[in-house]
Amino acid sequence: NRQPMIAIDGPAGAGKSTVARKVAEVLGLFYLDTGAMYRALTWFILKSGVDLGDEPTVAELASQCQIDFVNTPSPSVFVNGEDVTQAIRTPEVTARVSAIAAQGAVRAVLVRQQQHYGQRGGIVIDGRDIGTHVFPDAEVKIFLTASIAERARRRQVDLKNLGQSDVTLGDLERAIAERDRQDSTRAISPLRKADDAIEIKSDNLTIEEVLGAIVTLYQAKT
Numbered sequence: 001n002r003q004p005m006i007a008i009d010g011p012a013g014a015g016k017s018t019v020a021r022k023v024a025e026v027l028g029l030f031y032l033d034t035g036a037m038y039r040a041l042t043w044f045i046l047k048s049g050v051d052l053g054d055e056p057t058v059a060e061l062a063s064q065c066q067i068d069f070v071n072t073p074s075p076s077v078f079v080n081g082e083d084v085t086q087a088i089r090t091p092e093v094t095a096r097v098s099a100i101a102a103q104g105a106v107r108a109v110l111v112r113q114q115q116h117y118g119q120r121g122g123i124v125i126d127g128r129d130i131g132t133h134v135f136p137d138a139e140v141k142i143f144l145t146a147s148i149a150e151r152a153r154r155r156q157v158d159l160k161n162l163g164q165s166d167v168t169l170g171d172l173e174r175a176i177a178e179r180d181r182q183d184s185t186r187a188i189s190p191l192r193k194a195d196d197a198i199e200i201k202s203d204n205l206t207i208e209e210v211l212g213a214i215v216t217l218y219q220a221k222t
């Protein structure tokens with residue numbers, strides 16, 4: 001027996017984590033960023049120096065990678081006790097995470113942790129396969145998208161705010177398109193909209209509008 005939950009899936013840079021975090025705050029739910037888990041494991045594997053294509057060794061490392069989320073004083077991610085909140089957002093990790101996330105043994109380990117984390121419900125979970133695979137019985141399923149141009153534009157604004165103003169829109173569009181391609185063409189749990197998910201295309205919507213729509217859908221289920 002569990003509380004209702006919200007699954008938010010969609011392509012890279014659609015604003016899932018921003019929206020999911022706010023939805024959780026407004027509704028008093030837990031929040032789980034599954035992309036951060038794949039990123040944390042990718043960071044751990046890059047640090048270890050093993051060949052990313054060596055699946056048995058990567059699987060072994062996955063079982064040694066303890067990922068923890070801490071919310072105070074600010075939302076942070078830890079790997080085996082080390083704060084990796086910033087380190088998992090570098091272009092190096094971003095460019096390689098899809099290759100790690102395509103491996104069956106990696107997904108088996110992380111999906112089991114996600115299902116355990118969400119077993120009581122009362123949670124917002126974002127990722128690529130939450131509504132299709134991790135929690136196919138989620139009460140509210142959202143597929144959040146935006147055009148590649150809009151996603152690249154938003155990412156450029158985020159990067160500028162972090163002091164990185166040297167990245168072109170073209171480079172961002174290519175990186176986003178490549179990650180979408182890898183995530184939606186992989187054999188295991190590829191990115192796709194669940195049949196019963198509600199698609200929200202956010203190009204012309206504010207964060208508050210997307211937030212309001214999801215909160216209303218959840219309240220209708222409780």
Ligand code: C5P
Pocket residue numbers: 012013034035036038039097098099101102126127128129130179183
């Ligand atoms: O959401 P974010 O962009 O941080 O996710 C990073 C990567 O992790 C994705 O590009 C995808 O390869 C992988 N991922 C996944 N399944 C999830 C969440 C993320 O394969 N549920």
